[in-house]
Amino acid sequence: MKAKPLSLHIPEPKARPGDTPDFSDLEIPSAGTVSRPAVDTSAKAMHDYAYDLVRVLDDDGNAVGDWDPKLDPDILRQGLRAMMLTRAYDDRMYRVQRQGKTSFYLKCTGEEAIACSQAIALQDRDMMFPSYRQQGLLIARGWSLVDMMNQVYSNTKDRLKGRQLPIMYSSKECGFFTISGNLGTQFCQAVGWAMASAYKGDTAIAASWVGDGTTAEADFHSGMTFASVYQAPVILNVVNNQWAISSYQGFAGGEQTTFASRAVGYGLPGLRVDGNDFLAVYAVTKWAEERARNNLGPTLIEHFTYRADAHSTSDDPSAYRPKEESERWPLGDPIERLKDHLIGLGQWSEEQHDELAKELKEQVKQAGKEAEANGTLGQGPQLSAKYMFEDVYKEMPWHLREQRQELGV
Amino acid sequence: MSRMNMIQAINSALDTMMDRDPDVLVFGEDVGYFGGVFRCTAGLQEKYGPTRCFDTPIAEGGIVATAIGMAAYGLRPVAEIQFADYIYPAFDQIVSEAARMRYRSSGEFTSPMVIRSPCGGGIFGGQTHSQSPEGLFTHVAGLKTVMPSNPYDAKGLLIASIEDDDPVLFFEPKRIYNGPFDGHHDRPVQPWTKHAKGEVPDEYYRIELGKAEVTRAGNDLTILTYGTMVHVAECAVEETGVDAEVIDLRTLLPIDVEAIENSVKKTGRCVIVHEATKTSGFGAELMALVQERCFYHLEAPIERVTGWDTPYPHAFEWEYFPGPARVQKAIRKVLEIEGVA
Numbered sequence: 001m002k003a004k005p006l007s008l009h010i011p012e013p014k015a016r017p018g019d020t021p022d023f024s025d026l027e028i029p030s031a032g033t034v035s036r037p038a039v040d041t042s043a044k045a046m047h048d049y050a051y052d053l054v055r056v057l058d059d060d061g062n063a064v065g066d067w068d069p070k071l072d073p074d075i076l077r078q079g080l081r082a083m084m085l086t087r088a089y090d091d092r093m094y095r096v097q098r099q100g101k102t103s104f105y106l107k108c109t110g111e112e113a114i115a116c117s118q119a120i121a122l123q124d125r126d127m128m129f130p131s132y133r134q135q136g137l138l139i140a141r142g143w144s145l146v147d148m149m150n151q152v153y154s155n156t157k158d159r160l161k162g163r164q165l166p167i168m169y170s171s172k173e174c175g176f177f178t179i180s181g182n183l184g185t186q187f188c189q190a191v192g193w194a195m196a197s198a199y200k201g202d203t204a205i206a207a208s209w210v211g212d213g214t215t216a217e218a219d220f221h222s223g224m225t226f227a228s229v230y231q232a233p234v235i236l237n238v239v240n241n242q243w244a245i246s247s248y249q250g251f252a253g254g255e256q257t258t259f260a261s262r263a264v265g266y267g268l269p270g271l272r273v274d275g276n277d278f279l280a281v282y283a284v285t286k287w288a289e290e291r292a293r294n295n296l297g298p299t300l301i302e303h304f305t306y307r308a309d310a311h312s313t314s315d316d317p318s319a320y321r322p323k324e325e326s327e328r329w330p331l332g333d334p335i336e337r338l339k340d341h342l343i344g345l346g347q348w349s350e351e352q353h354d355e356l357a358k359e360l361k362e363q364v365k366q367a368g369k370e371a372e373a374n375g376t377l378g379q380g381p382q383l384s385a386k387y388m389f390e391d392v393y394k395e396m397p398w399h400l401r402e403q404r405q406e407l408g409v
Numbered sequence: 410m411s412r413m414n415m416i417q418a419i420n421s422a423l424d425t426m427m428d429r430d431p432d433v434l435v436f437g438e439d440v441g442y443f444g445g446v447f448r449c450t451a452g453l454q455e456k457y458g459p460t461r462c463f464d465t466p467i468a469e470g471g472i473v474a475t476a477i478g479m480a481a482y483g484l485r486p487v488a489e490i491q492f493a494d495y496i497y498p499a500f501d502q503i504v505s506e507a508a509r510m511r512y513r514s515s516g517e518f519t520s521p522m523v524i525r526s527p528c529g530g531g532i533f534g535g536q537t538h539s540q541s542p543e544g545l546f547t548h549v550a551g552l553k554t555v556m557p558s559n560p561y562d563a564k565g566l567l568i569a570s571i572e573d574d575d576p577v578l579f580f581e582p583k584r585i586y587n588g589p590f591d592g593h594h595d596r597p598v599q600p601w602t603k604h605a606k607g608e609v610p611d612e613y614y615r616i617e618l619g620k621a622e623v624t625r626a627g628n629d630l631t632i633l634t635y636g637t638m639v640h641v642a643e644c645a646v647e648e649t650g651v652d653a654e655v656i657d658l659r660t661l662l663p664i665d666v667e668a669i670e671n672s673v674k675k676t677g678r679c680v681i682v683h684e685a686t687k688t689s690g691f692g693a694e695l696m697a698l699v700q701e702r703c704f705y706h707l708e709a710p711i712e713r714v715t716g717w718d719t720p721y722p723h724a725f726e727w728e729y730f731p732g733p734a735r736v737q738k739a740i741r742k743v744l745e746i747e748g749v750a
Contacts, residue, residue, distance in 0.1 A: 127482075160515050170514040177481065178514035182505045188471050189506070192478020192486075199434065199460055199484070206478070218498065222471030229466055391512045392550050394519075394574040397619070397663035 011250030017318060021325040028330055031058035031274075032065025036283070039291045043269045050260040050270035053304060056279035061340035069283040073347040079120060079278050080342060081356065082140035083112035083335050088360045089135070089145060092368055093152055097166075097313045101376040102152050104166045108133045110308030110326065113334035114239055114275050115209075116140040117282040121289055122175075122207060122235075129177040129190035129208035132167055133239065143174045145364060149371030154383070157374040161387035166377075184214040187223030187236065191298075194234035195226075198295070205292040207235040213244025215259055216252045224300070228266040233292040235285065236300045238262075239275065241307035246320040260302035268300050275305030276331040278338045304331070385409045413609040414601040415586045418560035419449045419525070422567035423487065425613050427457050430485060433571060435462045437472060437489030437525075446491055447527055447586060473499040473524065477507050480522040485571055493528035493580060494540045507576040508551030520576045523567070528556070529637050529684050530721050531584035531594065531730055539721035541636075541685035546578045547662045547694065553618055554661040556580040558639040559589065559606035562659060565616030573618060582636040582684075590637060591644035592732035621665035623672070627654035630678035630743055633669060633695050635659060638682045638731070645736035651744060653680075661691055669695070670702050677708040678743045682736055687715040712739040 015021045034054045037046060056067050063070075071079075090107040097105040108115065115136025122128065128137050138148060147159065151169055154162040160170060170178035177193075180186055190208035197204050214220055215238055227234055238259040242249050252259070263270025269291070273284045281303060288299035308326040310317050342348030375381040386409040389400050396404075413421060426433045435450055441464040444451030453462040465472050469490055476486040490496045496503075507520040530539030546554045553575055557563035563581065570577040584590045588598035589606075601607030625643055629651050632642045635658040646653040654672050658665065673679050679699050681692040692713045699711055714731045722729055 129478075159517075160513065163515070164513050168513070170517050172514070172517040178510065178518050180506060180513075182501060185474065185502060185506050188474030189478035189481065192475035192480075193482045194478070195475060196479040196482035196484045199479075200482075218468075218470055219474060219502075222466075222468045222474060225466045225468060226471050226475055391516050393553075393663075394511070398666060399663065 011248070011255045013248040013250065013321070015322050015325065016320065017322055019322055021322045021328040023328060023330050026330060029053050029055065031055035034065070034067065036066035036287070039287055039294065040296055041269070043263070043267050046269040047264055050264055050272060051258055053272050053274055054280050054284050055274040055277055056283060057277045057337050057341055061337065061344040063279055063341060067280060067283040069279055069286060071279065071282065073342065073345060075120065076338065076342055076347065079116055079140070080335065080338050081360070082116040082119070082136065083278070083338065084357060085360045085363070086112045086116060086136045086139045087335065088357070088364045089139060089148070092364045093149070094313065096368070096376070101372070101379065102154070102166050103377055104313055105152065106132055106167050106312040107309045108135060110329070110333065111239060111241055111275065111305050112136050113278040113281050113338070114237070114303045114305065117278045118207065118237070118285045121282050121285040123204070124175060125204040127175050127177060127190070127193050127204065127206045129186035129193070129206060130179060131183070131186070131209045131211060131214070131239070132179050132181065133211070134209050135167065135169070138169060138171065138174055138176055141174050143171060143176070145367035146370045149367060150374055153371060153374070153376045155371065155375035156381045156383055158383065161390070162383045163387070184210050184217035184219035187219050188226055190236070191223050191226045191230070191232045191234050194232040195230050198233055203293065205233040205235065205289065207237065209237045209239055211244060212238060212240040212242065212249040212254060212259055213247060213252050215262060224262065224266045224268065227298040228268050231297040233295065234298045235288045235292060236298060238300065238302045239305060240302050241305050243307045243311070243317070243321070245311045245315060258302060260300060263300035268298055270300040270302065272302045272304060274331055275303030276334040276337060278334060279341070306331070410608055411611055412602040412607050413560045414588070414607065415557070415560045415563050415581065416447055416449050418564040418609045419567060419581065420451060420453070421609065421611065422564040423450060423453060424456070426568060426571045427453065427461060429613065432484045433487060434479065434484055435487045435489070436465050438465055438467055438491045440464060440489050445489065447583060449525070450489065469495055469499040470502050473502040473507065476522045476524070477502060477510065477520055480520045481510070481518045485521055487523045487525060487571060490524060490526040492538050493526040493542050494537045496526055496542060503546070503552065503576070503578070504549050508549050511575070512551060519574060521574045523570045523577045523579050525579045525581060527583040528580040529582040529584055530726065531590060531637065533723065533726055535723035536720040541683065541716070543578070543580055543661055544685055544689065544691040547691055551575070553577045553663065554580070555618060555659065556582065556636045556661060557659060558582070558585065558636055558657050559604070560601050560609050561606040562616055564609055565614050566618070566659060568613060569615040569618050572615070577618070580636070584637050585640065589640040592641035592730065593644070594727050616659070618660045619663040619665055620660065621656050621658045621668040623654060623668070624657045625653065625655040627652040628676060629653055630680060630740065631656060631672040631676045632680045632682060633658060634682040635661065636684065638684055641731070641733055642682050642736055645733040645740060648733060649737050649740050651740055653740065664698070666698060666702070669698060673699050673703040674706045677706050679707070680712045680714065680736070680739045680743055682714045682731065684716050684731060686718045687713060688718050690715055709743045712743050714739045
């Protein structure tokens with residue numbers, strides 16, 4: 001019998017430019033329908049969570065169900081402020097890049113709830129190993145905007161001395177590990193850090209973030225393996241924002257299963273959470289934090305969200321996805337959702353919101369002025385090129401000394 | 410002082426450092442309970458417990474990434490990559506991460522860690538148990554690369570590497586673990602117990618990184634070499650009867666350029682010997698350094714003796730391995746130009 005010819009499968013997103021975005025096939029359970037297990041529940045008993053979706057805020061802005069963290073309104077306002085400040089910061093830095101004041105910028109629009117709530121859920125001494133789209137961690141922890149901008153401008157006050165691409169921040173003091181830019185390398189490093197903390201009998205835990213696309217990297221799987229093998233006190237986050245530059249999450253395996261389900265094969269609890277729901281992200285992170293802190297091991301969290309803007313200033317998403325896709329995203333905007341919730345609680349108002357938006361815009365503007373006084377990329381005061389040769393090694397070897405002398409700096 | 414082979418000396422260095430510093434952790438594939446496929450970590454788990462010396466998943470990238478995270482926390486991890494041939498899955502973590510941690514964070518985060526890995530051929534290991542990839546790492550800013558040639562140096566250099574605040578690649582030529590193999594594969598190898606460098610102090614001592622050693626003083630030519638080839642070169646010199654100076658570089662980066670310069674300026678002739686492949690190998694860097702610094706003292710073109718530019722072949726081990734005959738040929742060539750030999 002003649003065999004039927006084989007055919008090769010190439011994943012394809014449902015909508016391309018010109019098509020009408022269609023999210024009707026997404027299974028989105030109502031808020032409050034997923035139960036909250038005890039933090040010491042065995043990974044084996046948690047398989048369903050990897051395919052479900054933890055949601056707390058319903059369509060009317062009410063917090064419902066087991067996972068409601070019942071946060072104090074002050075914390076909610078703190079979170080709202082952090083998200084709005086992150087967006088205001090992104091907006092300004094995007095513009096200054098367009099004005100030619102720096103080479104590159106990368107926004108996190110639509111994903112603010114993840115970093116901002118997680119920074120608040122973690123403790124100060126915990127070490128965060130972010131990817132490049134978690135600027136909200138620094139901002140929610142109250143890190144100086146001027147310091148961040150100095151880095152983006154590679155100016156005279158840039159603590160990283162002009163060596164790193166804009167937005168590749170580092171702040172040990174803030175518990176923010178130096179961003180690599182190579183995808184996923186930090187995942188297993190976070191596990192190593194967590195193992196060291198456990199070895200030393202410390203109480204600090206680690207957390208790391210990668211995108212959906214990065215789950216395809218070997219480093220993601222090494223991180224999962226080592227975390228599982230050594231039961232490291234670490235929270236491993238996959239921010240599934242649907243797009244890795246122009247490749248939709250189907251190219252990382254998302255067409256066949258959820259990213260949280262990667263945890264099942266490693267024997268870890270995997271939780272899938274509405275990433276645009278500040279309360280749900282906070283609650284799930286607290287669950288994982290408590291588990292790690294109590295030496296009960298690591299957790300994988302998939303944050304189901306949408307990259308509402310371009311990958312970076314070097315990208316134009318209208319070339320590969322419908323323009324109106326972000327508006328059609330069924331899980332809404334994280335800032336609007338938390339705002340509605342606070343208003344519903346009687347703890348916030350439209351007027352206060354507008355007022356705060358203005359205040360934050362002004363705060364960012366002032367920080368911008370201060371940072372720009374230290375120079376921008378190629379304009380105004382500039383760093384000495386001598387810094388190029390420092391910190392390659394603790395002590396400068398002869399060959400670098402010679403090269404520095406050759407350059408005459 | 411004890412008589413040690415190189416395995417015992419490496420074990421002694423790890424033992425010494427684990428004893429002195431509770432932040433020194435040793436791990437890798439088969440490293441824990443079993444003590445390593447070459448036995449370099451034998452007894453350490455028993456002595457220090459399974460949280461200080463342990464087995465890892467077979468994931469070299471994960472091993473190095475874990476070490477980087479531990480080092481960032483403040484520990485001093487010593488990771489073993491079972492064979493240098495298996496180091497490539499960890500290449501990104503070594504090159505893009507460990508090497509650049511200090512630089513990219515302006516010293517906020519550093520990677521004080523050692524990656525130990527047996528390298529080199531001569532054991533009929535074929536293409537996956539014989540490689541000498543040191544040149545891939547000397548090309549990377551931010552890494553230090555070390556290769557000892559004897560038990561005494563192995564211990565002192567490994568201790569200095571563990572204490573170093575930068576990431577160190579520590580390559581161990583496995584062919585000389587048990588004795589100073591001189592390239593004559595058809596003759597028995599003398600054990601280290603009969604060699605002066607097999608005398609190893611039991612206690613702590615350091616051999617500073619970046620310092621070469623003149624293992625044989627001479628006036629007619631300089632041989633720059635390291636690892637197993639130190640013994641091959643010495644043997645070739647003995648058999649040729651020339652008055653050659655043999656320099657064991659010990660640390661490839663940072664390189665001891667002063668030792669190289671002093672010697673080549675004195676002798677005016679230079680042969681470079683390594684086991685790794687030739688093209689873009691570390692020998693090319695050595696040649697460039699000698700040319701840049703000693704050109705007007707040179708009396709003959711510099712010669713390179715290296716492995717051929719092929720994958721390491723199983724059945725043609727001794728045609729591939731740059732043995733004493735090929736070193737002798739190079740020696741004669743640089744000397745014959747003036748008709749000395």
